[in-house]
Amino acid sequence: MKFRQVKDGYLVRLEKGEEVIASLAEFARGNEIPSGFITGMGAVTNATLGLYDIETKKYTKKTFKDDLELGNLTGNISWMHDTGEPFVHAHVTVSDCSLNAFTGHLFEATVLVTLEVYVKVFKEKLIREEDPEAGFSFWQL
Numbered sequence: 001m002k003f004r005q006v007k008d009g010y011l012v013r014l015e016k017g018e019e020v021i022a023s024l025a026e027f028a029r030g031n032e033i034p035s036g037f038i039t040g041m042g043a044v045t046n047a048t049l050g051l052y053d054i055e056t057k058k059y060t061k062k063t064f065k066d067d068l069e070l071g072n073l074t075g076n077i078s079w080m081h082d083t084g085e086p087f088v089h090a091h092v093t094v095s096d097c098s099l100n101a102f103t104g105h106l107f108e109a110t111v112l113v114t115l116e117v118y119v120k121v122f123k124e125k126l127i128r129e130e131d132p133e134a135g136f137s138f139w140q141l
Helices: 020-030
Strands: 002-006 009-015 035-053 058-080 086-095 101-122 127-131 136-139
Touching: 009 020, 009 035, 020 035, 020 058, 020 086, 020 101, 035 086, 058 101
Parallel strands: 058 127
Antiparallel strands: 002 009, 009 101, 035 058, 035 101, 058 086, 086 101, 127 136
């Protein structure tokens, strides 16, 4: 990973072989990012995407083993109330070699060539806490 601080955040480049969510969480921890917004693009492989089912309170997941173009990564950085660890919540749109597009919550993916990410940093620490009714954690505003 390489990065450079800019006026209101960071420019981050993940490199081949890095795991996207884990690398961005480590970046947030290492740079003490209180909270932020992320956007990016690049290429990945072994991507696991999901869709949350409100009835079962579980994600339906699908793993794409092929090489994928990552046309859009959008998400945020907050911190888990119970563990004190950074939480990267990201959604992506990816496409395969036939240009079929798939979108969903990004659980994991491995950088294929590069992933270029802009991290807009917010000054306030944003905490995420479990909501038993919904079955997942929300920002505590």
